[in-house]
Amino acid sequence: MxxxxxxxxxxxxxxxxxxxxxxxxxxxxxxxxxxxxxxxxxxxxxxxxxxxxxxxxxxxxxxxxINAVKIDKSQHSADKTIKSTFRLVDNHLIEGVLIPTPERMTACVSSQVGCSLTCKFCATGYMERKRNLHADEIYDQVVLIARQAEESYQQALSNIVYMGMGEPLLNYANVLRSIERITSPDGLNMASKRITVSTAGIAKMIKKLGDDQVKFNLALSLHAANDEKRNEIMPINEQNSLKALSEALKYYFAKTKNPVTYEYIVFHHFNDELSDAKELAKFCKHVPCKVNIIEYNPIAFADFQNAEGDKIEQFAEYLRSQGVITNVRRSRGKDIDAACGQLAVKEKEAQETVNT
Missing domain, CATH: 1.10.150.530 (DNA polymerase; domain 1)
Structure with a gap:
């Protein structure tokens, strides 16, 4: 309250x-x-x-x-992923995830209550954007998830990804202030290189990251290197074409010298052909980069399907043959709707929030 x-x-x-x-x-x-x-x-x-x-x-x-964020409830996946619903001081709910692997402990945090970008494959995109999170609310998610890592797995948090609910670059000032508090010696003192901010692609804000010479990592949710296809699944592309994004990324790299990560979901019979891989390899020539191929995680609102395993491997192998560093990422926390693209406060929870 x-x-x-x-x-x-x-x-x-x-x-x-x-x-x-x-x-x-x-x-x-x-x-x-x-x-x-x-x-x-x-x-x-x-x-x-x-x-x-x-x-x-x-x-x-x-x-x-002190408007502290509190854990409303947590769910534990069979693969040890922990998804938490956080309650904010005004009773809005957001979600964050602890992703444990043998190599690292990663916190996936949200930057907005809901999202305004309406990406067709993402559950959060079907929610209304209520408001931006304040810097301290983002910071609190990191602190609470870090405690879960210590308590559940006796390991310190090693990485943070701004890949939860919302578009971080539409909450630019608060996201950067939260990172300043997380990385500062008089804050949590975490290394900037252990933080990744993921964007759906807002060209002018990518340029601003360059002007601010940020030290953290930048990831672009690409999912198609073809304007027609990208427009279909990511309406943001209509105002931020691949040409505009490539120019912004070149500017960003010239200012920061930071390579970029492209996130690419390979959808069945949509963007999984060799021609799609060739378009992606061509786009990868703009700036030093790597590609993370991400498994698609089905949501109730959309009827996309994950590409077949052999198609994904062929896709990845083609990129590697073109000199593109390529990783195939397996989803974690899918059984509790904690995987990439699945974060969304359920209708019942949202109604409870309204009625509180």
């Missing part, structure tokens, strides 16, 4: 917090102590900030609020 007339303390920069404390008769260095509690120790209760006086803790709780 939202606390009226209280300031969300995590929306403030360190300098803003310091100014407010000093204006209220407190010593400026207290801001750094509070910031450490908020962003290094992930504290969500002023009372636990033990190196602050009781008087200051009381003042903080009267003036500020």
């Amino acid at each position: 939202l606390k009226k007339n209280k300031i969300d303390i995590r929306s403030l920069s360190l300098e803003q917090l310091k100014e407010q404390l000093v204006a209220n008769g407190e010593q400026g260095f207290r801001a750094k102590q509070i910031y450490e509690w908020l962003w290094q120790k992930s504290c969500t209760d002023f009372e636990q900030m033990s190196n602050l006086s009781k008087n200051l803790r009381d003042k903080l709780s009267q003036t500020y609020t």
